[in-house]
Amino acid sequence: MGEFVIKMPDVGEGVAEAELVEWHVKPGDPVREDMVLAAVMTDKATVEIPSPVTGTVLWLGAEVGDTVAVKAPLVRIEIAGESGAAAPAEEKPAAKAEEKPAVKAEAPAPVAKATQPAKVEVKAPATNGAHANGVHQLGERLKKALASPAVRLRAKESGVDLRQVTGTGPAGRITHDDLDQFIARGAQPALAPAGLQRKTAVDEIKVTGLRRRIAEKMSLSTSRIPHITYVEEVDMTALEDLRTTMNRDRKPDQPKLTILPYLMRALVRTIADQPAVNATFDDGAGIISRHHAVHIGIATQTPAGLTVPVVRHAEARGIWDCANELNRLAEAARTGTATRDELTGSTITISSLGALGGIVSTPVINHPEVAIIGVNKLAFRPVWDGTQFVPRKIMNLSSSFDHRVIDGWDAAVFVQRLKTLLETPALIFVEA
Amino acid sequence: MKEISCKLLVIGAGPGGYICAIRAGQLGIDTVIVEKAKAGGTCLNVGCIPSKALIHAAEEFHKLRAAASGRSPLGLSLANPTVDLARTIAWKDGIVGRLNGGVTGLLKKAGVKAVIGTARFVDGKTVDVETETGLQRIRAEAIVIATGSAPVELPDLPFGGSIISSTEALSLKSVPKSLAVIGGGYIGLELGTAFAKLGSHVTVLEAQPRILPLYDADLTKPIGKRLGELGIEVFTRTVAKSYSAETGSLQAEHNGRAIDVAAEKVLVTVGRKPVTEGFGLEEIDLDRTGRFIRIDDQCRTSMRGIYAIGDVTGEPMLAHRAMAQGEMVAEIVAGHKRNWDKRCIPAVCFTDPEIVTAGLSPDEARASGIEIKIGQFPFQANGRAMTTLAEDGFVRIVARADNHLVLGIQAVGHGVSELSASFGLAIEMGARLEDIAGTIHAHPTQSEAFQESALKALGHALHI
Numbered sequence: 023m024g025e026f027v028i029k030m031p032d033v034g035e036g037v038a039e040a041e042l043v044e045w046h047v048k049p050g051d052p053v054r055e056d057m058v059l060a061a062v063m064t065d066k067a068t069v070e071i072p073s074p075v076t077g078t079v080l081w082l083g084a085e086v087g088d089t090v091a092v093k094a095p096l097v098r099i100e101i102a103g104e105s106g107a108a109a110p111a112e113e114k115p116a117a118k119a120e121e122k123p124a125v126k127a128e129a130p131a132p133v134a135k136a137t138q139p140a141k142v143e144v145k146a147p148a149t150n151g152a153h154a155n156g157v158h159q160l161g162e163r164l165k166k167a168l169a170s171p172a173v174r175l176r177a178k179e180s181g182v183d184l185r186q187v188t189g190t191g192p193a194g195r196i197t198h199d200d201l202d203q204f205i206a207r208g209a210q211p212a213l214a215p216a217g218l219q220r221k222t223a224v225d226e227i228k229v230t231g232l233r234r235r236i237a238e239k240m241s242l243s244t245s246r247i248p249h250i251t252y253v254e255e256v257d258m259t260a261l262e263d264l265r266t267t268m269n270r271d272r273k274p275d276q277p278k279l280t281i282l283p284y285l286m287r288a289l290v291r292t293i294a295d296q297p298a299v300n301a302t303f304d305d306g307a308g309i310i311s312r313h314h315a316v317h318i319g320i321a322t323q324t325p326a327g328l329t330v331p332v333v334r335h336a337e338a339r340g341i342w343d344c345a346n347e348l349n350r351l352a353e354a355a356r357t358g359t360a361t362r363d364e365l366t367g368s369t370i371t372i373s374s375l376g377a378l379g380g381i382v383s384t385p386v387i388n389h390p391e392v393a394i395i396g397v398n399k400l401a402f403r404p405v406w407d408g409t410q411f412v413p414r415k416i417m418n419l420s421s422s423f424d425h426r427v428i429d430g431w432d433a434a435v436f437v438q439r440l441k442t443l444l445e446t447p448a449l450i451f452v453e454a
Numbered sequence: 455m456k457e458i459s460c461k462l463l464v465i466g467a468g469p470g471g472y473i474c475a476i477r478a479g480q481l482g483i484d485t486v487i488v489e490k491a492k493a494g495g496t497c498l499n500v501g502c503i504p505s506k507a508l509i510h511a512a513e514e515f516h517k518l519r520a521a522a523s524g525r526s527p528l529g530l531s532l533a534n535p536t537v538d539l540a541r542t543i544a545w546k547d548g549i550v551g552r553l554n555g556g557v558t559g560l561l562k563k564a565g566v567k568a569v570i571g572t573a574r575f576v577d578g579k580t581v582d583v584e585t586e587t588g589l590q591r592i593r594a595e596a597i598v599i600a601t602g603s604a605p606v607e608l609p610d611l612p613f614g615g616s617i618i619s620s621t622e623a624l625s626l627k628s629v630p631k632s633l634a635v636i637g638g639g640y641i642g643l644e645l646g647t648a649f650a651k652l653g654s655h656v657t658v659l660e661a662q663p664r665i666l667p668l669y670d671a672d673l674t675k676p677i678g679k680r681l682g683e684l685g686i687e688v689f690t691r692t693v694a695k696s697y698s699a700e701t702g703s704l705q706a707e708h709n710g711r712a713i714d715v716a717a718e719k720v721l722v723t724v725g726r727k728p729v730t731e732g733f734g735l736e737e738i739d740l741d742r743t744g745r746f747i748r749i750d751d752q753c754r755t756s757m758r759g760i761y762a763i764g765d766v767t768g769e770p771m772l773a774h775r776a777m778a779q780g781e782m783v784a785e786i787v788a789g790h791k792r793n794w795d796k797r798c799i800p801a802v803c804f805t806d807p808e809i810v811t812a813g814l815s816p817d818e819a820r821a822s823g824i825e826i827k828i829g830q831f832p833f834q835a836n837g838r839a840m841t842t843l844a845e846d847g848f849v850r851i852v853a854r855a856d857n858h859l860v861l862g863i864q865a866v867g868h869g870v871s872e873l874s875a876s877f878g879l880a881i882e883m884g885a886r887l888e889d890i891a892g893t894i895h896a897h898p899t900q901s902e903a904f905q906e907s908a909l910k911a912l913g914h915a916l917h918i
Contacts, residue, residue, distance in 0.1 A: 081913075166797065168859065168884040193857035195884045304731045 030062065030095040039091045040064045043231045046095075050077045060331035060376040062090065063231055069362075074161045075309075077101035087230040113408070124255055130167050169196035182262040182353050223393060232327045246305065250425040251384045252438050258400055258415045275285055276342050281417075283344040285397065287450050288443040290316050290337045294372070296436050299393040300369050303427050310427055319368030319388055320348060322355045330388060332368040333357045341451075357414045372397065383420045392427050395440075455582075455589050458567075460486045462787050463575045463581060463594035465573045465733065468495020470764030472557050476486030477784035479564025486565055486592055488573045488583050493557040495602055496765075497773040500621040501551055505641075507546035508624060509648045509804055511537075516651035516684075527843065528665050537652055537817050539629050546624070575734035577755050589773060596759050596787045599747060600780065603726040603765035608636065611697055616719045620645060626719070629653050634704045634717035636694045638665035640803040641725035643677065647806050650684045659692040659706055666803065670815055671865045676846040677805045683916030684806075690715065694720075728766040743768060751794040753783050761786075775799050798862075798881045800874040801828045807847050808870045812877035813862030816852050825855035827887070829911025831903045838898040844868030849903040851887070851911055858887040858912070863904070873901060 032038060040062040047059050053073045060071045063311045080099040084090045167184035169177070173196055176183045187204045189196035204222075229237055261284055270280055293300040293316055301312045319330040331351035336344060338378070354360040371388040372395050379399035387394045398418035404411040419440065422432040442447050464471045464477050467489035475487040492499055516558040519533035520526055523572030561568055569592070571585035572590035581597065583590040613619055618626075623645050630854065638660030650656040658665065658681070665681075665688060666674040681688055691707040697720055704715040728746050741748040741756035746768040753761045762785045777800075782792045803809040819826045830850040833839035847867025853860045863877040880890055890908035895901045902917075909915045 151782070167797070170883045174795050178793065178795070191884075192886050192888070193854075193859040193884065381821075 024101050024103045025080065026077060026099045027073065027095050028059065028073070028099065030092050030094050030096050031071065034091050039089050040069070041089050041231065041234065042086055042096075043068060044086060045082060047079045047082075051076060051242050053079055053099060063235065064362075068231075069241070071096065073097075075098065075099055075101050086367060087228055088089055097193060101392065135404075165333055168194055168195050169195055169201075173201055177201055186222065187301060188224060203355075206323035232329070236327050239388055239389065243386045247387050247389060248299050249384070249387060249422045249423045250428070250430055250433055251422045252430075252433050252437055253382050253418055253420045254441055255416050255418050256441045257405070257445050258417045261444055262400075264447050277345045277349055279341070279345050280348075281397070281400070282348060282372065282374065282442065283341045284447060284450060285395070286318050286333065286336050286344045286348075287341050288440055289318065289370065289372075289395065291450060292439045293438060295439060298428060298432060299423065299436055301392050301427070302369060302390040303392050303424060304390060305426070311370040317367055317369045317370065319391075320351065321371060321373040323387075324356050324358070326358070328369060329355045329360070330368060331360055331364050332366065334367070370394070374384055375399075381418055385420060385422045387424055392424040393433075393436075394422050396422070457591040457593065458486070458612060459566070459593040460484045461594065461600065462486070462596045462784070463488065463592055464600055466495065466597045466600035466602055467493040467557070467561075467568070467579065468600060468602045468764060468776065469773040470495045470780040471495065472561060472780075473777040474598050474600065474780030474784045475566040476560050476564045476765060477606070477781045478787060479561070479566045481784060481788040482756065483784070483788055485564075485566045486569060486594070488569045488571065488581070488592070490570070490572045492554050493561070493568070494554050494599075495548070496604075497551050498557065500624055502773055503553060504546050504550055504624045505620070505644055505648075506804060507549055508542070508841050509644060511542045511545070512648035512651035513806070515653075515778055518840075519653075537629065539652065540627050543625055543627070573675065573733050574736045577724050578738050578760055581734075596761065598715065598753075598761065598780070598783055599735075599755070599762040599764050599766055600764050600776065601729040603728050603771055605722070606725045606727050608694065608722055611636070611694060611720065613722070614887060616699055616702075617697060617722060620723055621719050623649075623719075629716040631655065631873045632702070632718045633657070633721060634659065634694075634715045634719075634722045635723060637722065637724040638662070638688065638690070638706075639723060639725070640666065640667070640805065640809075642721065643805045644679070644803070645721060646686060647681070647684065647725070650686050655685070657687045657689065657714070657717070659694055659704075659708075659715070660688065660690045661693055663690050663903075666805075666809070667809070669803075669830060670817060670864075671811060672848075672850070673809050673811075673864055675868075676807050676866050677803075677809070679791075680806050680846070689715075725772055726765065730766060750885060752786055752792065753779050753794070770801060772799060772801060774847065796882070797884075798878060800878045802871045803875055804871065805866045807844070807866055810865045810870045810874045810877060811862070812864075812874065813860070813881045814852055815862055816850075819852050819861050824861070825857050827853050827858070827859065827911045828906040829853075829887070829909070829915070831906040831915060831918060833900065833903055835906075836898075836900055838902070839867065839902050841898070842868065844900070848876045849873070849907040851904075851907040852891070852909075853887050853911055860885050860887060860890065860908075863907075865903075867900065867903075869900060873904060876904060 035037050042060060043063045044061040047053055047189040052348055053059065053076065055076050057073050058070045058074050061068050062071060077096060077099040080100050083094065083096045090096060167187065168189055169184055172420050174184065180199065182204060184196055190200055191197045199371060262441060265279055297312050298314055301310050303310050315335050318333045318336045320333060321328060321330050331342060331354065333347045333351060339347065351360065351364060368388060368391065370391055373385045374397035375398065379397060380396055383396045383398060385394040386397035396418055396419065400415055402413045403416040405414040419437060421437055455502045461484040462476045463483065463486040467487050471487060472493060475485050475852040486681055494868055497503060514536065515537045518532060521530040522532050522535050524531060558568065569585060570591060571581050571583040571590065574582045576582055579593055589821040596848050611617050620641055629649065629652045633646065633649050633654040633656045635642040635656060635658045636660050641844065642658060643665060643696050646656045646658050665678060689708050692706050695705045695707060697704050697905060702716060702718050705721055706713050706715060730745065730747065731751065738757055747755055747762040749755055749762050749767045753763050757879045763779035763783055765771040778796060782794065785792045798808060798813040816828055828850065830848050832848045834845045839845050844867060847865065847870065849865040851860060852862040860880050863880065865873055887908045890905060893905065895905040906915050906917055910918065
């Protein structure tokens, strides 16, 4: 029997480590070639690790939630054949790197689940009442509070139900101190009327996977980037009229237009005048990269959390094309089928909460970009036209800029230009 | 008729009953205990204690025989060892006698009044006891039923003559040439092994597909191996049919085929049943769970003021369970707030090698839907085990995968019964794998295998 070692593959450019988010196997499981063993996550994308061999899992090198360095051993598999374990273990990973690991966005992978081997359960014969009884009581036993016999005795004598006490010890063990505190606190509300009761339970949820990525990214953005947020209101009446007309007259193969494609086109026009906002800032190296391409990230809510699919080369896309691409990406992100490329590489980002948009938001810049445009809610508001109040469709734009590289004046000018385009939508379409 | 009254009456002075009475006495409760035979019950008189004495004597003799046959790897030798079973039994009876006296003394010291005789319920507050000096009526505020259990008899092979239960097996005057053991559970294997070591030709018949069917195959494998080494024949899927005293042979059906087993004695160890008859239990008609008296988590029966503890209340039929229940009931009667909150009841098989289990087995843990980690460490890799020729077996630990809480610990090996204390403590204290791995276990001892099993489950065992 030989041993085969699968190492954490190099899953993307410049990625030195990845987080293990799911095991599909456990030690002792048989595996076939190409069966998915694990899922690891790098910057918002999940990579599945297939098995290059057939054999039996001997050892797993990490637990879910662990961060594993690239090239670190991930799985050991016992394989039939020569016992010279070192040779195949060393040589194969190179071969493996050629195999393109299937890349998927964060979402449970139903296909991979199906390939999991059927678990073979060897049930002990139910022999007599004693055994059956023992198994029957297991559930009960597991529900019991975790505490030492001395703590249990004190609780009983004090009339405390330990199941209501939160344990601070290892594995949630209830200590004497926990009991003391519970009794001290419990003394006052003892006479509280039935109905409203204090709750002391705390659910601890390990931050893993996409949520951890989001947390890290948000910390990075807000700790590194001094934000300046600028809010302006935009009269969208004309654009809404245009949008209604275009939607009414669209061809069958054309998608229904939302405000976003107009905003994307307007951004492209504005960026042409002010390239400073379509940039990424490497503050370590002290270099600002101004991008001629306009790759617009669209902050999208998915069941797993926030992701940012990217409409690439918006500068080269017409409004219908923008709308098509937007629909396709949003769907891919929501169903977890977006590829890594589709989830990275934006140069500027739009954040829209749609109908929940509120009147003002303070968008967090998608590091290392330097600008993010937040779309607030569209609503009829009375506007004084000089002689009377008229109903106009008004929408706020809340935009944040990296104040290290974008001055407040330039930010304001940028938003004012955007406002002009949106309020006179014909300008979006006239030849430059 | 003489009549007395007390606060607490305990029926049966086995390990459950006498502990209950002693604890009640300590707590100042006016307590009477009734026993029809000798204090100590099955455990002390015809169970745990005498069987361990016999097992030890047999093991010693077996070692002498091994040395005499020139097979001692230790380089020991001697000539013609013999065993005088009558003297062995007398020595065993001496131990039992000392313990009988000890229990009686402890009851007296605790201020418990002991009445010798057969109890009979009159009603839920009154018991009549037939004593040597006449009928004694006892009225009690609380009554504890601790009548224990008795060996189950096979209808086709009733006890008597050559058909014996464990009780008779522990008082044989000579070593039978051949012994058939019906029932490959722990009692049958413990005694069967002892007699094989004393020189009997032993055959074990078990109806299930394997011996010790309540334990998983990994745990019983070393025992099966040892039985073979001792020349014990094991027939599984075998049902005993009848015994012929003239030919000294037992007829049985093995896999549908008739077999004949030579047996000077036939030891029937097919289980134990609760003692619920012969003391007027029908007068008070308590609720049952199967054959057992039904109890709640305070050992209360369906009638107020009547408690039941020990084997009469069900599995596991273990002395230490009864003792813990007895202690708890005494405290409840004294007005303390108590309920059954034990996390595990360790169990020991004094087979060769021994088996210890505490808490959940891997299968039980999986059956309750928990993700688990298992660490198993063989005694082959334990220095102390090597020095005592005890390399068979292992320690296995079962823990939750998420927080490493230890759910169960099992071991098989020589002398592992003494590890049961640390196993039980680990589970009662809510230990995690890290707690056991982080506790220094003295070197060189077999207990190091316990620490190593925890390290193994954590993925970094040091000696394997």
